[in-house]
Amino acid sequence: MEWLQQLINGISLGSIYALIALGYTMVYGIIKLINFAHGEVFMIGAFIGYISIAGWGLGFFPALLLSMTVCAVIGVVIERIAYKRLRNATRIAALITAIGVSLLIQNGVIYLRGAQPAAYPDVFANKSFNLFGAQISTQAILILSVSVVLMLILQFVVHKTKIGKAMRAVSYDAEAAKLMGINVDNTISATFAIGSALAGAAGVIFGIYYTKIDPLMGVIPGLKAFVAAVLGGIGIIPGAVAGGLVLGVVETVVSALGFSPWRDAAAFIILILILIFKPSGLFGKNTREKV
Amino acid sequence: MMKKSKQFWGFTILAIAIFVAIQFMISGGFLNNFYSNTLIFMAINIMLAVSLHLVIGITGQFSLGHAGFLAVGAYVSAIMTMKLDLPFFAAILIAGIAAALAGLVVGIPSLRLRGDYLAIATLGFAEIIRIIFMNMDYVGEAAGMQVTHLTTWTYTFICLFVTILVIVNFTNSRHGRACIAIRENEIAADAMGINTTYYKVLAFAIGSFFAGVAGALYAHNFYIIQPSNFGFLKSIDILIYVVLGGLGSLSGAIVATILLTIVSTFLQDYPETRMIIYSLVLIIVMLYRPKGLMGKMEFTDYLKMWMRPKGGSQHEQ
Secondary structure (H helix, E strand, C coil), X not given: CHHHHHHHHHHHHHHHHHHHHHHHHHHHHXXXXXXXXXXXXXXXXXXXXXXXXXXXXXXXXXXXXXXXXXXXXXXXXXXXXXXXXHCCCCHHHHHHHHXXXXXXXXXXXXHXXXXXXXXXXXXXXXXXXXXXXXXXXXXXXXXXXXXXXXXXXXXXXXXXXXXXXHHHHHHHCHHHHHHCCCCHHHHHHHHHHHHHHHHHHHHHHHHHHHCEECCCCCHHHHHHHHHHHXXXXXXXXXXXXXXXXXXXXXXXXXXXXXXXXXXXXHHHHHHHHHHHHCCCCCCCCCCCCCC | CHHHHHHHHHHHHHHHHHHHHHHHHHHCCCCCHHHHHHHHHHHHHHHHHHHHHHHHHHXXXXXXXXXXXXXXXXXXXXXXXXXXXXXXXXXXXXXXXXXXXXHHXXXXXXXXXXHHHHHHHHHHHHHHHHHHHHCCHHHXXXXXXXXXCCCCHHHHHHHHHHHHHHHXXXXXXXXXXXXXXXXXXXXXXXXXXXXXXXXXXXXXXXXXXXXXXXXXXHHCCCCEECHHHHCHHHHHHHHHHHHHHCCCCHHHHHHHHHHHHHHHHHCCCCHHHHHHHHHHHHHHHHHHCCCCCCCCCCHHHHHHHHHCCCXXXXXXX
């Protein structure tokens, strides 16, 4: 039953991608910006979790909450300082700024603490149990359940609360939303806060699962989460979750087949195929560009 | 016609003067190894910046994968000289052609995409190119490949001269105007009867060709090439030169490259500080001067404005 085990590993990895991809997709949906700094927020989340568990002796859940809160604040600060002025600028200018913010955070963290990796402390005794012959670790279950709970909360916020309604309205048509009395600036900030909080949670989970974090850890998962967002159809929340899970499973399968050096290439090949054949993503609708 | 040829000869004479002056300083021993190496490095960077300028600044196609073509050029030229014992100039040419072919392979499918989708697709392609080299036993996998030092100031300068000449002439030709039309408004250009796909792919292939040539010089200047030299960050490095100088300004790209190469040479021992400065420059320029330092203006435009200060058509946009 090795396959079942690989599948579960893939889903655990995929749920981390999904959590990051949600932030990408929400931000893209609302201001059409690929927030390259999102991977760095994920990295900061991992480090805050590390500091609060190893340094201050907090438990897993307080650390998770703390990390999510701090990341939400950081996300809003990034948006207010770097992106707000660029809302009417060209897409390229916004994209370059996002790359700049990403490099700044990476190198700022390296400058402050050095580039050496840190070993994540064990918060859970990692037991594994047997399910239909597959060894399943409690950590995999934990990751999965935390991700599912967070996604359910997100679904609730987006569809049942006032701020969620505002977010959907702004992403549909920002001008009309403004005319209806929605505070567009605050809504965009809220989107960044929620997306960044999810990335922070993903960072803590990633640290616990892979036990090693470093200041450049956000780059590759960030890019892959973006691939996941595109795969599912960027701007579509269930799409990001599905894309993340598919990507995680594909990567695990590629590794399991003995092509692990090509694992990173698999994600990019998926990206290119999807961009060429169905740029709107698995869940997206085709839109015509108007002159 | 007259005006253009005057510009051309002026440029050629200036280039020969710079070349002779620096060659004289190198052979006369006024410049030590460190400085001449920095000059060669600067020239390679200028070639990269100018070739990316053609893709981003002139044609308006946002590519984040220029380092991929640099890698193709570097590895192909290294294989040519190290494994097949070809002379260096042949290796440079083959490297350019190989990179141009890679540019076609990447460009034909991905140039149908626009804006940030194109950026991400080119980024993905560059990563795939890097991962291929990283898993190729023939070129030493992740450990890299030993390359002899063959790059000289003469080779570098000739390549740089040809690069700038070709790209300037291309920009000023009918084809270049078609590319500028695509940058300004792709749909309108299409409606005017410009074959947009053809010109986008053409500009992309020419840009890749010169990135490949730069890659050949790069490989034979550093004794060793490793896949990690050609990652995402290298693409960003090149992008910063072009963006800082002004999207659409060739002389701006050259000036920015010279400035940033000097800065990064002095900060070589402090890579984080260098990157922090780079990223801050990038953010601040984008926030307060999104056109870049020179916008779409060239040095010759400033010269004209200065010679004719009153009246006339001063069209700064």
